[in-house]
Amino acid sequence: MARYILQRLGYMLLTLFLIATFSFFLMKMLPGSPMKAEEKLSEAQLEILYEKYNLDDPVPVQYINYLGNLVQGDLGVSFQLNNQPVTDLLASRIPVSAHLGFQAMILGTILGMLLGLVAAVRNNSWIDYTSNVISVIGISIPSFIFAGLLQYFVGVKLGLLPIAFWEGFKHTIMPTIALAIFPLAIAARFLRTEMIEVLGSDYIVTARAKGVTKGGIMFKHGLRNALIPLVTVMGPMAVSLMTGTLVIEQIFSIPGIGEQFVTSVTTNDFPVIMGTTLFFAFFFILIILVIDILYGIIDPRIRLAGGKD
C-alpha cells in the first residue's frame, strides 16, 4: 500500500511538473505576455517583474528560476490587480469556492443517494421512472442553463431569493442548487444501478435464506456493497464542481476562484491564469489520489491486494 501511494505521488508530481513547464513556455509564446505587451504594464510592474523573474536572462535560466519560485509556493503577481501576489489572491478566493462546492456536493450526493436508493428498492415503479427522468435531465442539461432558469424564475419573477453576490446563507441557496444538480443525478443513477445489481447477487439470497429481514437485506448487505463503487464517481463529480464553479460563480457574481479565473482570462492576466490552472490541476490530481486510496480502505478485497504488494 505504502509503495502504491508513493508511486502515485510520483506520478502526481510528474504531472504537475509537466503542467507547470507547459504553462511556462505557453506564457513565453502568448501574445500579450510580459515580454511582448509592455504597454499593458506600468513601469512599476515591469520593474517588479524584471527584478523578480530576471526577464533579461536567457529562457532556460528564467525557467529554472520559475520552477524554483514555484517550489517555494510563489506563483508570481497579478498584472491587473495592483501587483497582488497570486497566492494571496488564491488564498482569499478558495474558501468561498470551497464553501459553495462543499455545500453543493453534500446536497447533491445525499439527495441523489436517497433518490437512487428508493428507485432501486421500488424498481420499475413510478418513483423509479421519475428518478430516471431526473437523472437524465440532471446529467444532460448544463448547469449554467439551470442557473439561468433559477435566476430568472426564482430570483427575477418570484423575487424569492437574491440573484447575485455572496452575503449570507440566502445568497448561497440558488448557486448551491444549480451546482448540486449534476452530482445529484450522477449519484442517483449510479446508486440505483449498483443497488439493483447487488440485490440480485447470490449473497443476498444467502442472507435471505438466513432469515434476515428486508431492512437488514437493504442496508446491512445491500447498501454497504453498493456504496463502495460510488467512490469511483466522486472524481467526475469533483471535476464537474470545478467546471461548475467557473460558470456558476460568474452567473451569480460570487467572489470565488472560478469567477476570478474567468475575469483573468478575459483580461489576459497571465500569472493569475497560470496560478489558477496549476491549482486546479493540483486539486484534481489530489482528489483522484484520495479516491483511489479511499477505495482501497473501504473495500476489503482491494485492501488485501494492496497489502500483498
Next chain:
Amino acid sequence: MDKEKLNKDLFVPAKPDENESEQIQRPNLTYWQDAWRRLKTNKGAIFGLIVIVLIAVMSIIGPHFNDDGVDDQDLGLSKLPPRVQGLESIQWLRLDGTKTETYEAASVDAAKDRIRQRFTQRDDEFITYDVKREGDGSKDSAKVTGYYHIYEAKGLQDEYFWFGTDTLGRDLFTRTWYGTRISLLIAFVAAAIDMLIGVAYGGISGYFGGRTDNVMQRIIEILVGIPNLVVVILMIMILDPGIIAIIIALTITGWTGMARIVRGQVLKLKGQEFVLASRTLGSSHPRILSKHLIPNTLGMIIVNTMFTIPNAIFFEAFLSFIGLGLQPPDASLGTLINDGFKALQINPHIMIFPAIVISLIMIGFNILADGLRDALDPKMRE
C-alpha cells in the same frame, strides 16, 4: 385412472417426428439485427434518436426558412419577442409577439404608469392592460399586467420572428439553427477524431502488449492525470479562437477514454480461441486487428462515441459561455446562450430557445447512448 377411456390403439411405439426435438424455437438473428431489435423496444432511446434526427435536420434547413441572414443586424428590430402564426391565441405559450410586465402599486393608474415607463411608451396605444387586483390606495394593493404589442408598435404587423430577435435585431430562429449546426459540427468532428486516435492507440497498445503497451500506458496515465478543463483552456489560449481551436482543444486529451476502452477489449479478445485460430492460419497483424479485434470492439466504440458527442457539445457551450469559445460573428449554441444570458432579466426569450435546443440535444444523445449500451451489450443477449 379411468382405463375405459384410454384407446388401446395408442399404446404402440410412436413414429418419430422429424427433428421435432431439435426444432429451433427462436429466429436466428445476427448481432446487429438483435441489437436493433432490442433498441427498438427501448422507447427512451428511440425518442432520443428521433429528437437528434429532427434537430440535425433543422440545423441544416432551419437557417433557410426565411430570408434573414445569420448576421443581418437591424437595431430597429432588436429584442422582439417570439411570434408564431397560429399560436398567437394560445396565451400560456407566449408566442404572440407581446412583451408582458406585471407591476404592483398603490392604484391601478400608478401601476399602468409604471408599465408604460417600462415599455418606454408615452400613451396606451399599443398596450393592453389586465387588472388583476383593484387597489385601495395602500402600498402595492393594485396589480396590473400589461401587454405591449411591440410588432404593431413598430409597424411590423405582418412580420413573424418565430424565436424573436436578439439585442442587435438578428433573427433568432436563423441564428439558433445555425448555432446548432456549428455545435453539432464541432461535436461530431471532435468525436470522430477522438475515435480515430483512441481506436488506433488503444488497438496498437493492447494488441502488441509487452513493452509497447507499457510505454503507451504510462503516457496515457500522465495525460489522464491532467484535468481536461485545464488543457482545454490552455490550448484555447494559444490558438486563435475559433472552430478549429475548440476541436483541437477538445481532442487533445479526449481520446484517452476511448484508447483505454479499446485496449481493454483488445487485451481480452486477443487471448480468445478465434484469434489464436486466425493467427495459426497465418493471418497478418493488420488483418487480425481489422477483421477480428476491431469488429468485436465496435459496439463499445459506438457507445463510447455516443457519450463523447454530448460531452463535446457541453464543453463547446461551456467555453463559449465563459468567453473562450467562438468569437462574433460566429455563433454556436454556447455563444447564443451567453448572449441571451446577458439579456435574461428583461428579454428571457433570447436565451430560452438555444437553451431548449442544447438541452434536447444533450438529453437525446444521453438516452440514445444509454439505450445503445444496453442493446449492444452481449451479456444481455438471450
Next chain:
Amino acid sequence: MEKILEVNDLHISFDTYGGEVKAVRGVTFDLKKGETLAIVGESGSGKSVTTRALARLIPSPPGRIKQGEILFDGKDLAKLKEKEMQQIRGKDISTIFQDPMTSLNPTMKIGNQIMEGLIKHQKMSRAQAKSRAIELLELVGLPNPTERINQYPHQFSGGQRQRVVIAIALACNPKILIADEPTTALDVTIQAQILELMKDIQKKTESSIIFITHDLGVVANVADRVAVMYAGKIVEIGTVDEIFYNPKHPYTWGLLGSMPTLDSTEDSLIAIPGSPPDMLKPPKGDAFAPRNEYALEIDKEMEPPMFKVSDTHYAATWLLHEYAPDIEPPEAVKRRMKGFAQTGAGESKEGERP
C-alpha cells in the same frame, strides 16, 4: 417414519416478457425425518426452483407459486407472510448454495455472516454467537477458527468458503437442510470432502437433507431416496436402490446410461438425444416424448399419471400401463443396473436405517 415436509401439487411460474414460463408443473413429494432425498435432473428441469420455493426464496415478481401447498410443522409455507417466513428461514429450513465464490457477502467478515442468524433466531448475545460461530467453523473442519472468523471471504479458497456456507446453514440446527448442488463448483477432491462432511454432520444433527444434483455418482453416495425431475415434473421417485437397480422411466434409463462409471466396459456412453423443451410452451402430452425412443403414440396425446411400482417407488410413464407393450431397458443400462447391484450403489437399505 415421521414426515417432516409434504409438498402437494406445487406449480411455480415466472412471468417474463415472452409469457408465462411454467418452471414447475405439479410436484408432489415428502421428506422424512433424518433422511436424504436427492433430486436429480438436467439444468432447467425445475429442481432448483422447487427447492428454492420451499424456503420461499423465489424472487417475486417475476416468480410466483401458482398453486399447491408446502406443509411443514403444521403450516402451509406457500401461504405464509414474508415476516413469518423470515422466522423459519435459517432456523428451521436452511439452504446451501451452488457457488461458494459468490454466495458470501464480500464486505462482511465471515464471523458476522455466521453470527447474523444466531443473533436473530437464537436471541444470542454477540459474545455467545461468536463462540458458537467458532464451534461451527470447527465442526465444518476449518483450522484456526478463532482467527479466521475475522477474515473476509476473499481470504478463503473455494472449498473453505463452501465450508463457511455450510456453517452458516447449520448455525441454528435446522430441521431441513437444502443443498443446491453444493459440490458442483468445486474440485473433485474437495467435492468428496464436502460430501463426507455433510454425511458426518447429518449423523450428528439428525436433520433431513434435500440434495439437488445432476451427478448420479453423488446421489449413489449420499441419498436414501431419489426423485428424478424432467420439465418441471417428478417423473420417477423411489429409494436409491429402486432407482439404480430397477428404474422404470425411460428418462431415468437415459440418465443412468449417460453416467460414466469406472468399471463400465462399454465403449461409449449413451447420450439422451435433443434438449429439454422450452418451458414457455410446454409440449402437449409427455414432455419427454420427443426425445424418447420408447415413446408411445399416447405420449403425444396425454400426460402419463404416476404409476405405482412399489410402496416407495412411482414412475410417470405409459410404459407401466397394462395396455403398454413390454419394453425392456436398453442392454447397456441393464448391464449397469447389474453392475450397481453387485457394487451396491446405495448401500443403505431402506429397512436398515434407524
